[in-house]
Amino acid sequence: MITEFGHFALILAVVVALFQTVVPLWGALTNEPRLMATAKPAAIFQLVLLVVAFLALTHAYVVSDFSVKNVASNSHSTKPLIYKISGVWGNHEGSMLLWVLILATFGAAVAVFGRNLPESLRANVLSVQASIALAFGIFILATSNPFTRLAAPPMDGRGLNPILQDPALAFHPPFLYAGYVGFSIAFSFAVAALIDGRTDAAWARWVRPWTLAAWMFLTLGIAMGSWWAYYELGWGGWWFWDPVENASFMPWLAGTALLHSALVMEKRETLKVWTILLAILTFSLSLMGTFLVRSGVLTSVHAFAVDPERGVAILMIMVLFVGGALTLFAARAGELRQGGLFSPISREGALVFNNVILTTATATVLVGTLYPLLLEGLTGAKISVGPPFFNMTFIPLMIPLLIAMPFGPFLAWKRGDVAAVAQRLLAAALIGLLAMVATMALSERGPWLAPVMMAIGVYVMVGAVQELAFRAKVGKADREEVMRRLWNLPRSVYGTALAHFGIGMMVIGIVGTSAYQTERVLVMKPGDTTQIAGYSLTFKGVAPNRGPNYREQIGTIAVERNGHPLTTLQPSKRIYDSPPQPTSEAGIHASWRGDLYTVLGDAQKEDGGFAFRLYFNPLVRFIWLGALVMFIGGGISLSDRRLRVGAPRKSRGKGPSPAMAPAE
């Protein structure tokens, strides 16, 4: 009954989306306020209906109603409650429902918080947003209905893929989708602006917080996925340049570029056409990501529940929206009033540099990801493009970007002084060089580039701190004055500094673990001891254990360091009851130095020995901590913006910036 209610709510939501697509847009075109005003209640109603639909499906999962096909295929009565709930989006149908739910959430948020938006802009934005929901709603009902009943319900469900029964992965899809789908707001604003035929600094000020929120979620979502792959897959890697990973990384790169270009548009009223195009491209990449992941056209180690036929439907939705938006862009972009030009050496010049590099990087990832499809289409040859390609193309692009990054916030708008900034960043560069020397002293091997990258990572981190110190006049003013200044700095300044600091942390983690990882594969018998990266590991034996829905063999390894017992690691091999699939659980000892990572392999036939895979991954935690710091930085920046969104800007002592005077 509740399931049918949810099904009905979903159908009604699609009808509401249809209404919301047509009526407000019609109102905006005919300048009819009453029609435009319908957008807000429609957006909220649509969200309510989708929440009802989603809760109904969740209810079916929680009570294990196996007469619902989706539940029977993906759940099991013995599964722990949290995985019953996360199972809702652990499959194609449910995840598409979550996709649309998040889409509607963003739409309703614009309706509620966008009180200051011009009425026609708001109507257009919500109309475009609803059209996306309409397309995906029809897609769900026609091809991927999660509410389909079974005529003959099975006694129990098939269960969720055990590898998905994991806390990090339970929350990875919602965050990732909040990021992906969040960029739809930027897209809707861009299309709305094109329909209206006008954009200004205010437009950028409205778009930026939404883009920032989406970017934050995507950052954390990708990091969670990477962290999960690291500890769950038992291969000690954190990023594989797999198509599914690239699918989420491309919108992130483009979205990062969008954040920075919207800043230029907001502050200097220039780069308008580019920002609009970037907003369209970012969400297009999100749609393409959804298509690549769901259709399984590319070989991926992370492929779940792929379905080529439904993939084609997503491809058509993508072609419709991307093609439509780009056509509109081609027709209307010329009418947008262009802003002034500016000096290459300036804050906006630095942000343009960021944009050029990030979009080029996006393009290289795109080429690497799609090239196998292209080549197969042209010649029939089947190939794979792996990490060597991305290492050769992506890393060289990142080096100039990272070197330039601390310069950006130091440069003045309009006209900056590189020499003066370089002088200020001298300390950061010197500390970076120290880090390079230290890295070379500590490591006997590894590529020559690694110490250099280590220096760059440290330089980026110190540079971010230096920017705060400079603004607070550390060393120039007395302590009280410094504290007062630190307190009064806008939160967005802290946000920028933290996000840039997080990037530096990430670079250090990536370099540390990529260049200096130690790996050993060996066979140990109970009582054997081995050494790795200064740790002494003694294999104590293997014991069976029974979990809530799996059986496992747990290996016990006593770890010592410098002769003192440190910890006991318990890597295990599990076999789940349903589906009967094996998984490996790594035993990990985490520390600032790095992770000691152990995986239990197969038993040897004769002598009671077991295969083991042992790793030491130096500094690997910094990768995810860096992402977390970036997320927090985004949040702090957002909390600043929320106070100002749409509100007239108060001049803080300085007075309004002079309007658009050409620089010379």
Added chain:
Amino acid sequence: MTRKQRRGFLIGAGVAILAVAAIMVAFALRDTIVFFHTPSDVAEGKVDDGQRFRLGGLVADGSVVRGEGTKIKFAVTDTLKTVRVSYDGILPDLFREGQGVVTEGKLDDSGHFVADTVLAKHDENYMPPEVAAALKEKGVKLGDKAKHPGNQTN
């Protein structure tokens, strides 16, 4: 700088970065891509000597032999031809006889494939599209073999 010079500088810098990136991409694509071949391709001599490639197909039934330590031997088949593979390391959890597999490595002089990578996958129903297409091309019926029998309830 005049307005025109500035515009020229910005455009020039952008084009220069794009050009450098395009050249890097072209070289990287030439040097780093890995071809996918089936055992039939290998038998037909489509693979150059010493070339690194991906070998894909089904793990032949009864072919898995565990050696000393972590050494393992198995055979990859597309049901027409079979290539013997040796690998030293821990296999992915979902490696099983009769299931699809993709390995990466080189042929040695005697025609054995020495793999340094056996690709992991997360879902036992998942068949890499190259394998599925290659098998389909050879007329192998998928479906039954690709799916675990215990995993079908309806």
